[in-house]
Amino acid sequence: MPKLRVHMLAMSLDGYAAGPNQSLENPLGERGDELHEFFLQTKRFGGPGGPEADERSVAAGEENIGATIMGRNMFGPVRGEWGDSDWKGWWGEEPPYHHPVFVLTHHAHDPIEAIGTTFHFVNDGIESALEQAFAAAGGQDVRLGGGPGVIRQYVQAGLVDELNLIVVPILFGAGEKLLEPIGEAVHAFDVAEVVSSPSQVTHLKLVRP
Amino acid sequence: MPKLRVHMLAMSLDGYAAGPNQSLENPLGERGDELHEFFLQTKRFGGPGGPEADERSVAAGEENIGATIMGRNMFGPVRGEWGDSDWKGWWGEEPPYHHPVFVLTHHAHDPIEAIGTTFHFVNDGIESALEQAFAAAGGQDVRLGGGPGVIRQYVQAGLVDELNLIVVPILFGAGEKLLEPIGEAVHAFDVAEVVSSPSQVTHLKLVRP
Numbered sequence: 001m002p003k004l005r006v007h008m009l010a011m012s013l014d015g016y017a018a019g020p021n022q023s024l025e026n027p028l029g030e031r032g033d034e035l036h037e038f039f040l041q042t043k044r045f046g047g048p049g050g051p052e053a054d055e056r057s058v059a060a061g062e063e064n065i066g067a068t069i070m071g072r073n074m075f076g077p078v079r080g081e082w083g084d085s086d087w088k089g090w091w092g093e094e095p096p097y098h099h100p101v102f103v104l105t106h107h108a109h110d111p112i113e114a115i116g117t118t119f120h121f122v123n124d125g126i127e128s129a130l131e132q133a134f135a136a137a138g139g140q141d142v143r144l145g146g147g148p149g150v151i152r153q154y155v156q157a158g159l160v161d162e163l164n165l166i167v168v169p170i171l172f173g174a175g176e177k178l179l180e181p182i183g184e185a186v187h188a189f190d191v192a193e194v195v196s197s198p199s200q201v202t203h204l205k206l207v208r209p
Numbered sequence: 210m211p212k213l214r215v216h217m218l219a220m221s222l223d224g225y226a227a228g229p230n231q232s233l234e235n236p237l238g239e240r241g242d243e244l245h246e247f248f249l250q251t252k253r254f255g256g257p258g259g260p261e262a263d264e265r266s267v268a269a270g271e272e273n274i275g276a277t278i279m280g281r282n283m284f285g286p287v288r289g290e291w292g293d294s295d296w297k298g299w300w301g302e303e304p305p306y307h308h309p310v311f312v313l314t315h316h317a318h319d320p321i322e323a324i325g326t327t328f329h330f331v332n333d334g335i336e337s338a339l340e341q342a343f344a345a346a347g348g349q350d351v352r353l354g355g356g357p358g359v360i361r362q363y364v365q366a367g368l369v370d371e372l373n374l375i376v377v378p379i380l381f382g383a384g385e386k387l388l389e390p391i392g393e394a395v396h397a398f399d400v401a402e403v404v405s406s407p408s409q410v411t412h413l414k415l416v417r418p
Contacts, residue, residue, distance in 0.1 A: 013374075013376070013388075013400065013413065014224065014388045014389065014395055015223065015224045015388075015389065165222075167222070167376065167411075169400045169403045169411075169413060170400060171388075171395050171396055171398060171400065171415070172396070173391075173392055173393040173394070173395045173396030174392060174393055174396075177389075179222075179223045179224075179380075180223065180224065180386075180389070182382075183382055183383060184382040184383055185382070186223055186380050186382045187380055187381065187382030187383070189380055191222065191378045191379060191380065194378045194409040196405030196411065200403045202376075202378075202405065202411055204222065204378060206380070
């Protein structure tokens with residue numbers, strides 16, 4: 001059975017997916033960038049090369065993925081009605097996906113064609129987006145992008161099969177909690193793999209048994 | 210300067226120091242015992258021997274310690290007034306401390322002498338207990354035992370110098386939060402050391418700069 005998988009979801013030691021005072025200019029909040037320092041070192045992200053555990057974690061997120069689902073904020077900064085916005089995503093002419101992408105939104109929007117990737121806009125709920133994504137993925141898995149709020153919705157609905165989480169040893173003290181608002185739903189996962197990287201982050205694979 | 214140090218403080222991946230439904234019979238709540246499985250393997254705790262990282266972490270908690278502070282629940286199950294209780298602690302005739310122990314309580318109690326250890330009862334606040342403990346420690350550090358509520362009080366008061374924390378890769382989904390109620394106070398710590406054990410727990414040393 002194809003799976004719904006989350007990859008490269010980072011949280012601080014005290015459980016935050018973003019620091020305090022998030023804004024459009026600072027979507028991960030104060031110090032939020034520190035959550036991603038380790039993967040900016042990887043070759044995959046244009047860095048000089050990170051420890052193998054980190055390279056593998058990044059690469060795993062692209063294996064056997066036939067479609068992606070993301071929240072609207074991950075697609076772009078436009079809020080509310082789309083109006084005559086000609087925003088086509090953050091990624092330029094050739095987005096890195098090379099498969100269909102389903103964007104969750106409350107407001108209808110025609111599909112957007114880019115090189116290798118078509119963005120479809122889904123305004124009838126997360127289950128509908130998931131059905132469409134599985135259909136488009138042709139038997140491969142579906143990757144669930146961010147943001148954390150979208151991931152929490154899918155986890156709470158019991159729809160996420162695999163949650164690849166990265167714990168970064170920094171302390172925020174405030175910000176957007178990653179797991180806590182999910183509460184008991186997170187209890188449904190088993191910790192299947194724990195890999196500690198020399199970069200000091202810990203890669204965890206949580207699976208729904 | 211002597212320090213106030215916390216050791217062997219374990220939390221789940223989702224930040225709980227105890228599972229849901231804590232009770233006198235089950236002080237760490239449901240599944241709470243899983244937080245301590247790794248150290249029950251160590252020689253120090255009578256186990257067959259754990260990975261070196263775990264043995265070292267346990268041993269570090271006993272180095273250069275001249276006095277201990279603990280909450281009343283860590284001393285025993287008696288609640289409210291002591292009345293004619295003859296409770297002398299969980300540890301029998303020779304407690305493992307071999308130095309003065311200061312028990313925080315709202316209710317006065319005469320000191321209790323055991324082999325190598327005297328238990329003093331402090332009912333005028335956490336600062337008073339700390340002063341008395343430093344005086345008794347004769348230049349060595351003071352160790353702050355549990356429970357988590359007592360540790361949070363000292364952290365929030367800015368009195369903890371070193372917090373040795375262990376992250377255990379299990380998910381509770383509910384229970385007693387370790388760091389979150391401390392909020393911004395935890396922000397005052399730097400993560401000075403991260404040691405990943407083959408037992409899959411991560412040992413972290415947080416220090417106040």
